[in-house]
Structure formats: C-alpha cells, structure tokens
Amino acid sequence: MIRHAVIFTFKPETAPQRISDAITNAKEVLPGIPGVQSFSIGKDLGLQPGKSGDLAVVADFASIEDMKNYLSDPVHLDYIKNNLASIVETRISVQFQH
Numbered sequence: 001m002i003r004h005a006v007i008f009t010f011k012p013e014t015a016p017q018r019i020s021d022a023i024t025n026a027k028e029v030l031p032g033i034p035g036v037q038s039f040s041i042g043k044d045l046g047l048q049p050g051k052s053g054d055l056a057v058v059a060d061f062a063s064i065e066d067m068k069n070y071l072s073d074p075v076h077l078d079y080i081k082n083n084l085a086s087i088v089e090t091r092i093s094v095q096f097q098h
Contacts, residue, residue: 001037002061004070006093007053014087019043019055022083026057033073035066053090060098067095 010019023041031039038060044052061067070076 001098002064002067002095003098004057004059004061004067004093004095006057006091008055008057008084008088009090010054010087011089018087022087023055025079025083029075029079030057030059033070033075035061035063035070037061053092064095 023043026041027039030036030041036059039058041055041057043055046052059067059070061070
C-alpha cells in the first residue's frame with residue numbers, strides 16, 4: 001500500500017470560501033479517480049500555530065503505478081488547475097509504504 005500525503009499553505013489573501021470550495025470539489029471528484037483506495041482531506045485545526053500547513057490531503061493506493069496514474073489523471077490535473085493553482089503558496093508531499 002502506498003500512502004500519498006500532501007500539505008498545502010494558502011496565499012494570505014485567499015478567501016475562506018475559496019478554500020471551502022476546493023475541499024468540497026476535492027471530495028466530489030478525487031476519490032473517484034481510478035486507483036484511489038481511500039481519500040481524506042481537511043483543514044488544519046490550528047493546534048500547533050506556526051508549525052503546520054493549512055490543508056492536508058491523504059490518499060492510499062495499491063501500487064506506485066496507481067499513484068502515478070492518479071497524479072497524471074486529467075481529472076486530478078483539472079482539479080488542481082481550477083481549485084488550487086491560484087491560491088496555493090506552498091505544497092509539500094511525501095509518499096511511503098504502509
């Protein structure tokens with residue numbers, strides 16, 4: 001099993017509604033991409049100010065190939081273009097076996 005975890009921070013001027021819309025849209029389209037076995041997304045709870053990002057996405061895949069296919073899937077790329085590209089300040093990810 002491959003776990004793909006991504007942490008985003010948003011540009012300071014990002015309206016809260018844009019973030020809410022990005023989360024809603026992710027829940028609607030990303031879990032349906034072939035190969036996704038589980039998917040979760042959520043805003044940071046603010047329990048460690050200054051030490052965390054704003055949003056995390058975690059997705060599980062059966063194989064590295066499934067994860068790579070997800071990353072290049074047109075639905076995923078369209079989601080990024082239309083929901084995240086203009087509001088993300090930083091992005092960091094890690095993939096690991098579990």
